[in-house]
Amino acid sequence: MAYMDFISAVHKTTDRDYLARVNDPEYPKGKAAELAKKWGYDYWDGDGGSIMAAINIIEGRWEKVARAIHEHYQLPEDAKILDVGCGKGFMLYDFTKVLPNAEIHGIDISHYAIEHSKPEVREHLLEGRAESLPWPDDYFDLVYSLNTFHNLHTYELELALSEFERVGKRHKYLCVESYRNEAEKANLLYWQVTCEAFNTPKEWEWWFNLAGYTGDHSFIFFE
Numbered sequence: 001m002a003y004m005d006f007i008s009a010v011h012k013t014t015d016r017d018y019l020a021r022v023n024d025p026e027y028p029k030g031k032a033a034e035l036a037k038k039w040g041y042d043y044w045d046g047d048g049g050s051i052m053a054a055i056n057i058i059e060g061r062w063e064k065v066a067r068a069i070h071e072h073y074q075l076p077e078d079a080k081i082l083d084v085g086c087g088k089g090f091m092l093y094d095f096t097k098v099l100p101n102a103e104i105h106g107i108d109i110s111h112y113a114i115e116h117s118k119p120e121v122r123e124h125l126l127e128g129r130a131e132s133l134p135w136p137d138d139y140f141d142l143v144y145s146l147n148t149f150h151n152l153h154t155y156e157l158e159l160a161l162s163e164f165e166r167v168g169k170r171h172k173y174l175c176v177e178s179y180r181n182e183a184e185k186a187n188l189l190y191w192q193v194t195c196e197a198f199n200t201p202k203e204w205e206w207w208f209n210l211a212g213y214t215g216d217h218s219f220i221f222f223e
Contacts, residue, residue, distance in 0.1 A: 001213065001214055001215060001216060001217070002138070002216045003209065003216070003217065003218060004072065004173060004216040004217070004218055005196075005218040006065050006068050006069055006072075006173070006175070006218065006220055007146065007175045007220060008218070008220070009063065009064075010061065010064070010065060010162045011061070011220050016187075016191060016222070018186075018187050018190040018191055018222075019190070021190055021191055021201070022180070022190050025222075026047075027047065027122070029190070029193075032193050033192075033193045033194070036194050037076075037193070037194055038192035039109055039110035039112060039113065040110070040111075040112040041112060043045045043110070043112075043193075044087070044088065044110070044112060044113055044116065045116070045220075047118045050061040057155070060094060060097075061090070061094075062090055062091040062094040063097055063098065065091070065094075065202055066091065066094045066095040066097070066098045067098050069142070069144065069173065070095075070098050070099060073142060073171040074169070074183075075099060075102075075142055076141060077099060077101050077102070078101045078102065078103065079099055079102045079103070079141040079142060080102070080103045080105075080139060080140045080141050080142075081095060081102050081103070081104050081105070081140060081141065081142045081143075081145070082104075082105045082106070082107070082133075082135070082139075082142070082143045082167065082168075083104075083105070083107070083144060083145070083146075084104040084106075084107055084130050084133070084139045084143065084144070084145040084148060084164060084174075085107075085108055085109075085130065085145050085146065085147070085149075085151075086106025086107060086108045086113075086117075086125055087108055087110070087113045087117075088113050088114075088116060088117040088118055089106050089117040089118040089121040089122065089124075089125050090118055091146065092104045092106050092118075092121045092124065092125075093118045093120055093121050094217070095153070096120070096121065099216060104121060104124050105124055105125075105126070105135070105140075106124060106125040106126070107125070107126045107127075107128045107129075107130070107133065107134075108125065108126075108127065108128075109127070109128070109129055109130075110127070111127050114126070114127045127196075129153075130145070130148065130149070130152065130156075130160035130163060130164065131156055131159040131160045131161075131162075131163060132163065133163045133166070133167050134168070135167045137166055137167065138166075138167070138168070138169040139168075139169070140165050140167055140168050140169060141170065141171060142168070142171045142173070143167055143168035143171070143173075143174075143215070144172070144173045144174065145164065145174040145175070146174075146175050147175060147176065147177065147220065148174075148176075149174055149176050149197070150176040150178075150195045150196070150198075150199070151172025151194045151195060151196055151197075152196060152197055152202045153197070154196075154197060155198050157197060157207050157211070158210055159211075160205060160211075161208065161210075161211030161212075162211045162212060162213075163214055164213065165211065165213050165214060165215065168215065171213070171215070171216075172213070172215025172216065173198055173215055173216045173217065173218075174215065174216075174217050175217065175218045175219070175220060176197075176199075176219060176220070177192065177195055177206060177219070177220045177221075177222075178198065178199060178200060178201050178204055178219040178220065178223070179198070179200060179221060180201065180221060183222060183223075184221050184222055185198070187222035187223070188222045190222075191222055192203045201219055204217070215216055
């Protein structure tokens with residue numbers, strides 16, 4: 001298990017006003033979080049404290065991440081790839097630009113996200129949960145998850161991580177939100193609208209070891 005940072009360069013392109021996020025007059029933090037955790041229109045395409053729509057419409061935003069992952073793991077041209085927490089499939093779509101012959105799959109809890117996903121990859125996406133992945137052992141050349149596992153409750157984490165480990169043959173990578181000090185913890189609390197598992201890096205590593213997760217990981221910090 002290694003620390004591999006594919007995400008921070010993309011993460012840092014978003015400007016964040018933490019106080020404005022909490023004190024938004026129309027969507028104060030509590031209301032924004034309540035709407036976001038329904039995983040419907042308000043989270044993906046509405047104005048309820050979500051930046052998902054603004055992020056996803058940037059063409060090729062995730063292509064640089066997909067390319068970096070492919071180059072690091074030296075994936076075969078016909079690689080089987082799974083995105084756990086795929087949302088609307090934008091990352092998988094950008095993976096098809098890097099590996100046009102890959103067999104791609106995605107799974108997400110949001111019925112709305114799957115229904116309104118990127119048309120080019122929609123047939124490869126399933127509605128479902130990270131704790132119950134409907135694929136056989138060691139099926140995928142790469143299993144990855146970006147900003148999903150911190151949205152699970154603690155009682156769901158061990159099983160979800162175990163499933164993540166189970167379906168991947170070799171290469172596995174996940175990125176989660178974390179904090180290293182009280183300032184970053186406060187910023188995370190101010191900014192997030194869906195996070196349930198608030199863990200330091202040491203605590204995340206405890207979860208990884210508990211679940212037998214052997215893949216790579218990185219953390220997003222709100223500095």
